[in-house]
Amino acid sequence: MIMLINNLNQLSSYTNTFTFYKRTSEQYNDQAILDSVKQLVPENILKFSPNDRLKLLLNWFKNDFMKWMPKELHCKICDDNRSMSVQIIEGDSTTLRKNEIHTCDKCGSKQIFPRYAKILKIAETKIGRCSEWSILFGAILNSLSIQTRLVHDYLDHCWNESLINKSWIHVDSTLDNSVSFNNPYYYEQNWGKKYEYVLAFSANGIEDVTKDYTEQWQMVQKRRGKKDKVEVFKRIYLRA
Numbered sequence: 001m002i003m004l005i006n007n008l009n010q011l012s013s014y015t016n017t018f019t020f021y022k023r024t025s026e027q028y029n030d031q032a033i034l035d036s037v038k039q040l041v042p043e044n045i046l047k048f049s050p051n052d053r054l055k056l057l058l059n060w061f062k063n064d065f066m067k068w069m070p071k072e073l074h075c076k077i078c079d080d081n082r083s084m085s086v087q088i089i090e091g092d093s094t095t096l097r098k099n100e101i102h103t104c105d106k107c108g109s110k111q112i113f114p115r116y117a118k119i120l121k122i123a124e125t126k127i128g129r130c131s132e133w134s135i136l137f138g139a140i141l142n143s144l145s146i147q148t149r150l151v152h153d154y155l156d157h158c159w160n161e162s163l164i165n166k167s168w169i170h171v172d173s174t175l176d177n178s179v180s181f182n183n184p185y186y187y188e189q190n191w192g193k194k195y196e197y198v199l200a201f202s203a204n205g206i207e208d209v210t211k212d213y214t215e216q217w218q219m220v221q222k223r224r225g226k227k228d229k230v231e232v233f234k235r236i237y238l239r240a
């Protein structure tokens with residue numbers, strides 16, 4: 001019985017996010033959204049050939065455009081490296097995913113980090129962590145006719161894949177430029193990732209891309225155990 005509950009809890013941690021990824025992927029097919037994010041791209045990048053654009057875009061997005069939101073914030077009023085405590089208020093998967101409310105235990109001041117699901121809100125605020133970065137960067141690439149999707153490792157990171165010469169290539173706008181393109185083993189080699197499922201999302205389905213990101217496929221299979229959940233995931237995603 002306990003094992004069944006554990007399995008169900010584990011399954012729901014995946015499936016809870018499916019609606020969010022599906023709604024986000026659907027925004028990649030919305031021409032009005034794409035037209036709008038295309039306006040963000042500096043004109044000098046558009047002058048380059050499509051082949052050179054992706055690396056220039058990665059550089060611009062990380063170093064000039066987007067800001068990183070740290071997990072732990074410090075109080076702007078006390079200014080004494082005092083960490084703030086965090087409360088998370090859940091929202092919905094189509095507009096505001098959740099609000100992170102950081103409160104200083106000493107002076108009571110608050111900083112709120114809204115985690116938007118709407119691409120245009122992320123484009124307006126230009127700040128976030130890997131999910132906001134990958135959602136918006138994916139939209140920008142799609143707006144420039146570089147077909148791009150979202151990937152999540154179900155540990156603590158997400159990134160993009162772009163279709164280049166008919167292959168899906170790893171693209172991560174949050175990484176240093178030297179490793180942000182086509183370095184799929186980066187996380188396992190440098191962050192010691194122990195994958196179970198790495199999933200890629202499109203509006204019409206999900207794909208299990210774990211094999212592309214691991215040099216330890218047998219270990220991944222061991223973690224999955226006898227019951228591989230990919231087919232279950234696919235059915236749930238279709239209904240999301």
Ligand SMILES: [Zn+2]
Binds near residue numbers: 077105106
């Ligand atoms: Zn304070």
